[in-house]
Amino acid sequence: MLEVSNLGYWYDHQDNSLFNNVNLTFEAGQSYAVIGQSGSGKTTFLSLIAGLDVPREGTISLDGQDIQQIGLTNYRKHDVSIVFQAYNLLTYMSPLNNVLTAMSITNSSHQGDQQFAKDLLGKLGLTDVQMTQMVTHLSGGQQQRVAIARAMAVDAKLVVADEPTGNLDEANTKEVVNLFQKLAHEQQKCVIIITHEPDVAAACDRQIKLSNHEFVVKDATTV
């Protein structure tokens, strides 16, 4: 589904590439964990496959089409949904409106369906009162779950998440990981999660480790 070929990236001030000549394939219906040391370039990699930045070298293609050809705005709108490390919610809205906004912008098939959005937020452990408060009145973990709900509410086949469980307790982490697995297995989405947590990584179908500027793919079974 998502094909990364000969990918290379470096920041202007860096002497060496963060990574180069990366070739990876991500399939629909599968979940992937990207692990690696802090500062190794995981978030940078995510920004590339999420269409927030353009590669220095190589291409990223979705179902055979270069995402730059699709157009990055178009790609972000229809094909990918992102959960940020820093949540990045719209602070002047309630959780419910945040989810509805995402559904509206992406022309989701559930566009305008309040109940759908509420169910999703409910599954992620938000109460009805919390759903309609300002998001700024929620805790970090609650905001993170809103961000996850927002990514799940849209039709995009590709879901990328940067440390989605970083602020969650054990029970919530389990629930979130569970939901991501369901997204992959029941809705045939391709889920890519960046994480530091071994448990989260282990729960994913595949692990990709970024170390020494190289990505190494491991099968869940071989961990």
Place this chain on the structure above:
Amino acid sequence: MNFFKRAWLSLIAKKGRSVLMLIVTSAIMLFVFAGLLINTAANNATEQAKESVGATLTLSANREAAFKKMQQSQSSSSSSRPKLTTSPVKLSDAKKIAKLANVSSYNATTSTSVNTDGFDTVSTTSSSSPMGGMKSSSSTGDITINGVTNTAQSSSFSDKTNKLTAGRQLTSADSGTNNVMIESELAKADSLKVGDTIKVKSTSGSKTYQLKIVGIYKASSSATTQMGPGASDPANTIYTSNTFANTVKGSKYANTADSVTFTISNPSAVNQVKKAGKSVINTSKYSLSADDSSYQTVKASMKNVKSFANKIVWLVSIAGTIILALIVMLQIRERRHEIGVLLSMGESRFKIISQLFVELAMVMVVSLVIAGIGGQFIGNKLGQQLVSQQTTTATSSGTSQAGPGGTTGRPSGAPTGNMQGGMRQNMSNQSSKAKQAKLKVTLSPVQLVKLGAMGFVIILLSVVIAAGGILRLRPKQILLE
């Protein structure tokens, strides 16, 4: 949750920011509106003045030509003292014009003065001022005589400066009689009433005339204050038939008038009649002109008011656009995170700019209401201020003109341009008209729509100017660094 709803939510959530924006846009709209209102009011005032220009033509001595002649004779013969000789209008000439198509009637006016014989004049502070001393030294009498064919048609009565309070007006039927209309103050001072007779002496003292009072009129007090120094109290002006005024002036003035005013039945035919009239008279001796001096005065002063109002509109609009653009730019800075989030979800930059525009537009609608209420008030205050400045200059320049030529019968050196005989009447007429040219600043839906359109353009421009900031934003830089 489209960008309209987002705009609304954002306005509600960030109340402080919204109120600040409201204050700024209201201030801008208020001044733009005041400017627009003053401009329209000035236009209306000019239109009204144009409409109120009486459909009249005045035939009088051509002072300009006479003045030129005087200058010529001055240069050719330096020995003799130059004399401004103007010939009175011959009634036979006036009748030629009166016969033209569209001329419905005419009113001959002759002014002169006499002294009282056995009754007192009304004295006011202005007549007892040092300038008042001029009267006794010249050939001017205590009583000013306005000899007219028909008082109702004379300008002071037609513009309601003077109003009949007892008896009747003088008409052409009074021609050849010694019937007179006096002012109510004079009547009161001498306990005179309709039916009484008064005696007047010619200024040389050689002749005495007995006049019969047939009407008493009241001169509006505003005319008194508008009169320049040297002019006698309006209460000492009496109206007689034109023939009587001529008799007082002397036998060579028989069948003449200082000026003759023609009433044109169809106002749009004034220029046509003027042309036709000029062809039947000797234009080097006479001038035939439409009396639109009050219109010209109003037009000139309103032109200034309008240009000032236009400047307000332009300056405030440009300054407002710049200010709003800066505010939007600052907002984009402050809201780059939010914008980044929207961009990361694939929202188009155009829609993000549209959201900012809609937010401003919503604020603008409220500020339109505020401006609608406040603009009328400010417009009125500002408008009155502007007009009072303009009218003061207009009337003061008018009064100074009245000085030398003001009292008929006294030879004066300076030509007074378009000022003709019956000067005093014209003067009070003009100043009262100028006073009428008040700005009526009123609110109309059309003007609100106009204001709305201007406000729309202002916020559109400011958002477009500021939008460059959004186009440059990269979501990754905003969200991941």
